[in-house]
Amino acid sequence: xxxxxxxxxxxxxxxxxxxxxxxxxxxxxxxxxxxxxxxxxxxxxxxxxxxxxxxxxxxxxxxxxxxxxxxxxxxxxxxxxxxxxxxxxxxxxxxxxxxxxxxxxxxxxxxxxxxxxxxxxxxxxxxxxxxxxxxxxxxxxxxxxxxxxxxxxxxxxxxxxxxxxxxxxxxxxxxxxxxxxxxxxxxxxxxxxxxxxxxxxxxxxxxxxxxxxxxxxxxxxxxxxxxxxxxxxxxxxxxxxxxxxxxxxxxxxxxxxxxxxxxxxxxxxxxxxxxxxxxxxxxxxxxxxxxxxxxxxxxxxxxxxxxxxxxxxxxxxxxxxxxxxxxxxxxxxxxxxxxxxxxxxxxxxxxxxxxxxxxxxxxxxxxxxxxxxxxxxxxxxxxxxxxxxxxxxxxxxxxxxxxxxxxxxxxxxxxxxxxxxxxxxxxxxxxxxxxxxxxxxxxxxxxxxxxxxxxxxxxxxxxxxxxxxxxxxxxxxxxxxxxxxxxxxxxxx
Amino acid sequence: xxxxxxxxxxxxxxxxxxxxxxxxxxxxxxxxxxxxxxxxxxxxxxxxxxxxxxxxxxxxxxxxxxxxxxxxxxxxxxxxxxxxxxxxxxxxxxxxxxxxxxxxxxxxxxxxxxxxxxxxxxxxxxxxxxxxxxxxxxxxxxxxxxxxxxxxxxxxxxxxxxxxxxxxxxxxxxxxxxxxxxxxxxxxxxxxxxxxxxxxxxxxxxxxxxxxxxxxxxxxxxxxxxxxxxxxxxxxxxxxxxxxxxxxxxxxxxxxxxxxxxxxxxxxxxxxxxxxxxxxxxxxxxxxxxxxxxxxxxxxxxxxxxxxxxxxxxxxxxxxxxxxxxxxxxxxxxxxxxxxxxxxxxxxxxxxxxxxxxxxxxxxxxxxxxxxxxxxxxxxxxxxxxxxxxxxxxxxxxxxxxxxxxxxxxxxxxxxxxxxxxxxxxxxxxxxxxxxxxxxxxxxxxxxxxxxxxxxxxxxxxxxxxxxxxxxxxxxxx
Numbered sequence: 001x002x003x004x005x006x007x008x009x010x011x012x013x014x015x016x017x018x019x020x021x022x023x024x025x026x027x028x029x030x031x032x033x034x035x036x037x038x039x040x041x042x043x044x045x046x047x048x049x050x051x052x053x054x055x056x057x058x059x060x061x062x063x064x065x066x067x068x069x070x071x072x073x074x075x076x077x078x079x080x081x082x083x084x085x086x087x088x089x090x091x092x093x094x095x096x097x098x099x100x101x102x103x104x105x106x107x108x109x110x111x112x113x114x115x116x117x118x119x120x121x122x123x124x125x126x127x128x129x130x131x132x133x134x135x136x137x138x139x140x141x142x143x144x145x146x147x148x149x150x151x152x153x154x155x156x157x158x159x160x161x162x163x164x165x166x167x168x169x170x171x172x173x174x175x176x177x178x179x180x181x182x183x184x185x186x187x188x189x190x191x192x193x194x195x196x197x198x199x200x201x202x203x204x205x206x207x208x209x210x211x212x213x214x215x216x217x218x219x220x221x222x223x224x225x226x227x228x229x230x231x232x233x234x235x236x237x238x239x240x241x242x243x244x245x246x247x248x249x250x251x252x253x254x255x256x257x258x259x260x261x262x263x264x265x266x267x268x269x270x271x272x273x274x275x276x277x278x279x280x281x282x283x284x285x286x287x288x289x290x291x292x293x294x295x296x297x298x299x300x301x302x303x304x305x306x307x308x309x310x311x312x313x314x315x316x317x318x319x320x321x322x323x324x325x326x327x328x329x330x331x332x333x334x335x336x337x338x339x340x341x342x343x344x345x346x347x348x349x350x351x352x353x354x355x356x357x358x359x360x361x362x363x364x365x366x367x368x369x370x371x372x373x374x375x376x377x378x379x380x381x382x383x384x385x386x387x388x389x390x391x392x393x394x395x396x397x398x399x400x401x402x403x404x405x406x407x408x409x410x411x412x413x414x415x416x417x418x419x420x421x422x423x424x425x426x427x428x429x430x431x432x433x434x435x436x437x438x439x440x441x442x443x444x445x446x447x448x449x450x451x452x453x454x455x456x457x458x459x460x461x462x463x464x465x466x467x468x469x470x471x472x473x474x475x476x477x478x479x480x481x482x483x484x485x486x487x488x489x490x491x492x493x
Numbered sequence: 494x495x496x497x498x499x500x501x502x503x504x505x506x507x508x509x510x511x512x513x514x515x516x517x518x519x520x521x522x523x524x525x526x527x528x529x530x531x532x533x534x535x536x537x538x539x540x541x542x543x544x545x546x547x548x549x550x551x552x553x554x555x556x557x558x559x560x561x562x563x564x565x566x567x568x569x570x571x572x573x574x575x576x577x578x579x580x581x582x583x584x585x586x587x588x589x590x591x592x593x594x595x596x597x598x599x600x601x602x603x604x605x606x607x608x609x610x611x612x613x614x615x616x617x618x619x620x621x622x623x624x625x626x627x628x629x630x631x632x633x634x635x636x637x638x639x640x641x642x643x644x645x646x647x648x649x650x651x652x653x654x655x656x657x658x659x660x661x662x663x664x665x666x667x668x669x670x671x672x673x674x675x676x677x678x679x680x681x682x683x684x685x686x687x688x689x690x691x692x693x694x695x696x697x698x699x700x701x702x703x704x705x706x707x708x709x710x711x712x713x714x715x716x717x718x719x720x721x722x723x724x725x726x727x728x729x730x731x732x733x734x735x736x737x738x739x740x741x742x743x744x745x746x747x748x749x750x751x752x753x754x755x756x757x758x759x760x761x762x763x764x765x766x767x768x769x770x771x772x773x774x775x776x777x778x779x780x781x782x783x784x785x786x787x788x789x790x791x792x793x794x795x796x797x798x799x800x801x802x803x804x805x806x807x808x809x810x811x812x813x814x815x816x817x818x819x820x821x822x823x824x825x826x827x828x829x830x831x832x833x834x835x836x837x838x839x840x841x842x843x844x845x846x847x848x849x850x851x852x853x854x855x856x857x858x859x860x861x862x863x864x865x866x867x868x869x870x871x872x873x874x875x876x877x878x879x880x881x882x883x884x885x886x887x888x889x890x891x892x893x894x895x896x897x898x899x900x901x902x903x904x905x906x907x908x909x910x911x912x913x914x915x916x917x918x919x920x921x922x923x924x925x926x927x928x929x930x931x932x933x934x935x936x937x938x939x940x941x942x943x944x945x946x947x948x949x950x951x952x953x954x955x956x957x958x959x960x961x962x963x964x965x966x967x968x969x970x971x
Contacts, residue, residue: 055816056593058693278861280868283809
């Protein structure tokens, strides 16, 4: 679809609301004691009479799911509702064994909340309408050409938290930022594995455009499983809807799907085909009542959230992109503890900033390199960094040598007892001793007569060349600033 | 009421002591079932499994071990309990051929005490009905008059007890389904406080009022069985703790002195057959003679209970029956052309008329635009009924009245008139909607047909209910 010209697009207000299904990291399903981890399981092996919806089967709520949802409430800057209930949402489909989904329609566990994002340096707030617990359906597949469909109920009953935003998002970039921040929140609150590849977070994006203050007709693009597709689908819908309106056509309120291959949204179900879900309180499940003690406990044990990290580390005035890299890096492996190591060293701002640089530029790329040993995580890591820093301060390591040393150390299963002699043995300690350096200076001057002459004629460029020669002769160990001073002194005096 | 069976505690005692063999008891029950075939009280036998279990129990006892508090006691379960050893059909075509891969909690509890299920009893399909005529296996006949219905939906269970097939039978009670057949067929029928017995493994009718029911010859047998299968179950989150004192009445009351009993005015109205009313009054007089303080008490909102019941219960039924879609178990039409066809055929052919009627009503009252007017309004009235009943229990200890407005009606009489059929639930749905325990005991017959006095107690007062009912059963002439 052709992009709408900017001057036309500027006449429209874009309104976006996002519903996100987050799979909770419970050991077992929401209403049965069956494993919740279906990633490597053969179809229909993680099922019980409850997952199958057999006659007489009753759901019993998983208390851990309630705890995780409560934690998510605080992550969303809300509080868990002291009273919430389960309801039945009815529709027929082969992957919905009971003929209804158990969800929270009338009294959800989270009401209200906020998510804060930064889009191109600008802060945005997206309000949260509600978040409710529900059981996932099974998985249907339709083998091409086969006269049948297949149903796998392993996923049936997996606990989901559906987070519904207010329509506070006004551009595809904001939509992406919101989706990404939700991901960080769920990760940091330790509520979900948030593995997007395995569908642990799925986004439904509601988009409308309007020239007036009244909202336009919206479409809902369902089941997006990457931040990029959230952004692309929103962008596509904005263009599609404006083009239709500009042509004098109407927008149909409908459910659409995202086709990754063609990068297009396609119509799936119109409003006239919308279900009447006949919501009804589930009489098999008593209301969830949370005590003040429980709510306080969840609040007290909530891990540090991304916002708080940003706040804690603000004294270092790092680039937002650096902080994002750090926040993101810790998501996959919280043991690296970059953020808390930084926090432990906040009093020495210069050191903490250097550490942040080393994390971002050395350790994080190192841990992404499959050819290395990124799984080794020495418990003495923080001390290691401190010693390296001390050596740099003492002019014993150049920044390049420091980088090389850190990389060598990250690769080691057992750290050397004496880091300095280790660095020396690897030829990384730089020579700052003037007596030693003067011998080399003399050699370089003797072997580069022309350059010396140029310098004497005021062409200081040649000085850099001579420093380079010194590094070469010293196998990179010469302290370049001391070397330069010595050269100047000898040539010009 | 005389029975060829000893009280259940005595049977267990004699089996454990080796005086009686479990195999003999099972064979006796199976013989009695065979002799009473014409009543069609039974859908299927679990004879093979029963004999195996009986042999195991006898061997256990011969080796000097005890086999539990119900050792060797045969019983019959309504065919909506999931039980090993036979199909579980809920008397509906849609479940013909379904064998349970797991057992209901109460069956497991009874088996753990040595009880032996010998057969599955007939019922109105899925519990929908008050006559056991609505069974895809044909109607059950009343043991006192084969032209009449045994009541329902646990008609098979009630008839099985009255025909002396077993010392006790399990029914279910959603709106009176154990109490009304007890009244029509002439045995004791009990509905516990909601949640006292697990619903896990029982085919749901209306989850918010479904309870297990116990049918037996005596109140003390009912209490004994209750003691063996009540309390919290990790598989049913609506279950509650059992009474710490248990349910067996060791020292029966010597009189009813000091007990305040309220006769529900609305249940003794002109709508009740005058002979039934007279029989109930005679029973109440007997209670008074035992020293009970009798007063008439009005609970006006109870007159709305039937209307409320027939909004809420179909709503829950329509939801609970959604899982019968022909995709994973039960009846499925292999000739269906597509998914829509598969659903439509399974449900159109599998369900009977009454199930469809209730699905339609339930779907209607839950539809957007009607939810507030029907479902929500009915819930409000239900809350009002609960409050009024609570208030009544502030002035009396027990409430009494008839169980049904009439004695058993003729087979076929109400089958084409659902409203008339629903009216037989008039006096039982109140206890269901309020979750209170109620027990029915046989009183003086009318024209040779049984009549049952219904006694109700506050929630969780099941033990007190048994105490009073035990005196009542001893003192009231049938």
